[in-house]
Amino acid sequence: MASIRIEDVRKSYGPVEVLKGFSLDIRDGEFVVLVGPSGCGKSTMLKILAGLEPASSGSIHIGARDVTDVAPGARDIAMVFQNYALYPHLTVAKNMGFGLKMRGMPKPEIDRRVRDAARILDVEHLLDRRPRQLSGGQRQRVALGRAIVREPQAFLMDEPLSNLDAKLRVHMRAEISALHRRLGVTTIYVTHDQVEAMTMADRIVLMRDGEIQQIADPDTIYARPANIFVAGFIGAPGMNFLAARRAGADRVALFGQEIALPGLQATAGDSLVLGLRPESICLGAGSVRFAARPTLVESLGSDKYIHVGVPEAHRVPLAATAAHDQARRGEALIARLINPGPVAEGDPIQLGFEPADLHVFDPATGAALR
Amino acid sequence: MRLSLPARLLLYASVAATCAILVFPIYWLFVTALSQPDQLRQLPPKFWPDAPRWEVFGRILAERPILLWLSNSALAALGAVGLSMSVSVLAGYSLSRFRVRGGQSLGLFILAAKMLPATLLVIPLFGIFRMTGMIGSLWSVVLAHATLIVPFTTWMLKGYFDTIPRELDQAAMVDGCSPFGALFRVILPVAAPGLAATALYGFVLSWSDYAYARTFLTNAQGSWTANLGITTMKGEYISNWADISAASILVALPILAIYLFLERYLVGGLTAGSDK
Numbered sequence: 001m002a003s004i005r006i007e008d009v010r011k012s013y014g015p016v017e018v019l020k021g022f023s024l025d026i027r028d029g030e031f032v033v034l035v036g037p038s039g040c041g042k043s044t045m046l047k048i049l050a051g052l053e054p055a056s057s058g059s060i061h062i063g064a065r066d067v068t069d070v071a072p073g074a075r076d077i078a079m080v081f082q083n084y085a086l087y088p089h090l091t092v093a094k095n096m097g098f099g100l101k102m103r104g105m106p107k108p109e110i111d112r113r114v115r116d117a118a119r120i121l122d123v124e125h126l127l128d129r130r131p132r133q134l135s136g137g138q139r140q141r142v143a144l145g146r147a148i149v150r151e152p153q154a155f156l157m158d159e160p161l162s163n164l165d166a167k168l169r170v171h172m173r174a175e176i177s178a179l180h181r182r183l184g185v186t187t188i189y190v191t192h193d194q195v196e197a198m199t200m201a202d203r204i205v206l207m208r209d210g211e212i213q214q215i216a217d218p219d220t221i222y223a224r225p226a227n228i229f230v231a232g233f234i235g236a237p238g239m240n241f242l243a244a245r246r247a248g249a250d251r252v253a254l255f256g257q258e259i260a261l262p263g264l265q266a267t268a269g270d271s272l273v274l275g276l277r278p279e280s281i282c283l284g285a286g287s288v289r290f291a292a293r294p295t296l297v298e299s300l301g302s303d304k305y306i307h308v309g310v311p312e313a314h315r316v317p318l319a320a321t322a323a324h325d326q327a328r329r330g331e332a333l334i335a336r337l338i339n340p341g342p343v344a345e346g347d348p349i350q351l352g353f354e355p356a357d358l359h360v361f362d363p364a365t366g367a368a369l370r
Numbered sequence: 371m372r373l374s375l376p377a378r379l380l381l382y383a384s385v386a387a388t389c390a391i392l393v394f395p396i397y398w399l400f401v402t403a404l405s406q407p408d409q410l411r412q413l414p415p416k417f418w419p420d421a422p423r424w425e426v427f428g429r430i431l432a433e434r435p436i437l438l439w440l441s442n443s444a445l446a447a448l449g450a451v452g453l454s455m456s457v458s459v460l461a462g463y464s465l466s467r468f469r470v471r472g473g474q475s476l477g478l479f480i481l482a483a484k485m486l487p488a489t490l491l492v493i494p495l496f497g498i499f500r501m502t503g504m505i506g507s508l509w510s511v512v513l514a515h516a517t518l519i520v521p522f523t524t525w526m527l528k529g530y531f532d533t534i535p536r537e538l539d540q541a542a543m544v545d546g547c548s549p550f551g552a553l554f555r556v557i558l559p560v561a562a563p564g565l566a567a568t569a570l571y572g573f574v575l576s577w578s579d580y581a582y583a584r585t586f587l588t589n590a591q592g593s594w595t596a597n598l599g600i601t602t603m604k605g606e607y608i609s610n611w612a613d614i615s616a617a618s619i620l621v622a623l624p625i626l627a628i629y630l631f632l633e634r635y636l637v638g639g640l641t642a643g644s645d646k
Binding site: 083 | 547559560
């Protein structure tokens with residue numbers, strides 16, 4: 001186990017800069033999740049950390065050792081790949097012991113470690129099989145086993161659950177978290193799935209276009225997003241965005257009402273973007289209320305997603321939100337209501353929220369103002 | 371999908387017709403070999419000789435140095451395949467995995483080399499081998515065949531390596547292999563079906579050559595390959611096609627044996643289970 005220090009790592013492919021100065025200190029034993037939309041540079045960063053890609057500049061330390069120019073096999077890290085990358089010509093036992101054999105470990109010690117790891121992951125009965133004889137979940141366990149037998153300084157995991165079905169993914173998510181708690185090995189986990197990031201991470205590193213947008217623990221990143229992109233990325237359904245104007249130093253005008261927002265920072269102009277999470281909206285309650293007619297009601301059993309139209313004056317240009325799933329954000333607002341009773345499309349309803357739940361962003365920079 | 375009866379009948383009829391077209395020349399080779407020489411040109415032709423001369427194979431082996439020709443062909447083919455595979459494995463892997471400046475042009479250049487007809491290369495190769503004193507030596511044929519085999523096998527192997535997930539190389543390197551170690555310990559065992567198919571292709575190409583052997587080995591009877599040897603059975607005025615056919619069958623047998631031996635490696639699917 002070791003801490004990891006990444007200092008100003010940059011990566012360019014010709015004129016395209018895919019990592020624009022990535023710096024991160026990871027504590028010994030910490031579980032850090034790199035999350036972001038496709039093409040944000042998270043997998044590239046992981047490959048640079050593993051030594052599979054050279055960085056254009058910057059440095060990486062694992063423990064006290066500078067490993068920037070060290071070969072992957074000499075970095076003392078283990079990696080779990082998205083498609084498992086099990087050696088198809090070797091049995092499960094040989095797959096798991098391959099890295100130890102490469103390090104010249106005596107066979108009895110390899111056998112002992114493989115058996116121990118197999119017991120932890122409940123794959124003891126599969127040791128003589130080949131990867132093609134395993135199910136997806138079993139292959140995932142073997143891939144994890146191959147990583148843990150090495151007893152490395154750090155685990156690197158590149159979207160290891162993305163090929164599993166939804167139910168198995170939830171199960172393996174919990175298993176990986178439990179394994180991390182049990183082994184205490186520093187882990188860097190890459191995913192594009194915000195649920196994995198929120199449920200597994202000690203800290204989340206949210207990336208976009210090769211830049212870190214925010215580094216924080218899951219609760220902070222949800223409650224106090226640093227900018228409009230983070231706010232839109234974390235949460236399902238994503239945050240609603242509404243255009244509004246200042247009505248004073250710390251007041252905004254919304255739905256024909258003036259709402260007090262203490263602590264609101266000054267900006268260059270009057271325009272603001274307000275963010276409101278779907279789960280912060282209530283039916284017929286809250287100190288700020290507005291009338292609406294649902295245009296779409298999606299029932300999930302316990303929850304209902306109520307879509308209502310946004311008045312023209314409060315619509316936010318899509319470019320301003322810049323989040324990855326904002327195709328519908330401009331014209332519709334979603335309320336996530338828990339057991340709301342019957343709500344029909346087209347019926348007049350009263351929705352409401354507390355001003356304290358409003359997030360405020362600068363429309364020019366996207367930065368959070370409150 | 372379950373086919374209707376007429377569709378199935380049509381399918382089987384098409385397969386049977388295709389097989390018949392493919393197998394008929396081989397069948398006719400057997401008929402010719404087993405027929406009396408004076409029965410070969412009779413009309414209507416007989417589709418099976420009245421008295422098959424099974425002893426022809428033993429007689430040919432006794433009268434002609436077929437075994438020497440076969441061993442020369444085998445040495446030339448094994449040498450050419452060994453040389454070609456050593457080069458092609460590294461070249462194909464490099465083209466598949468590494469992005470180098472001009473790499474694509476290099477790949478196309480290798481392919482363009484294959485597009486040149488073999489006869490175009492005979493004269494320059496003859497000049498080179500004469501200068502190096504290799505005319506009459508099997509080495510000349512080994513090297514000449516390698517020039518034919520390498521371009522194709524390089525591209526075949528590149529295509530095969532492309533189908534193997536890069537994560538396997540990366541996993542091997544994280545596990546402590548060098549890039550060469552990853553190639554030899556992980557990628558080549560996984561690529562066994564591709565290697566077998568490619569080697570077989572090269573072997574057949576070398577085995578079936580006549581032009582190079584005829585040019586470089588004519589004056590060295592001890593180095594004649596099987597194809598070259600068989601053509602010497604054709605007389606200036608009279609040709610015993612029955613004996614020539616029998617010799618041709620004997621020459622084709624090793625290829626058949628090698629194919630049967632390699633068949634299990636030719637079946638794909640070894641990579642199944644490495645991912646997803």
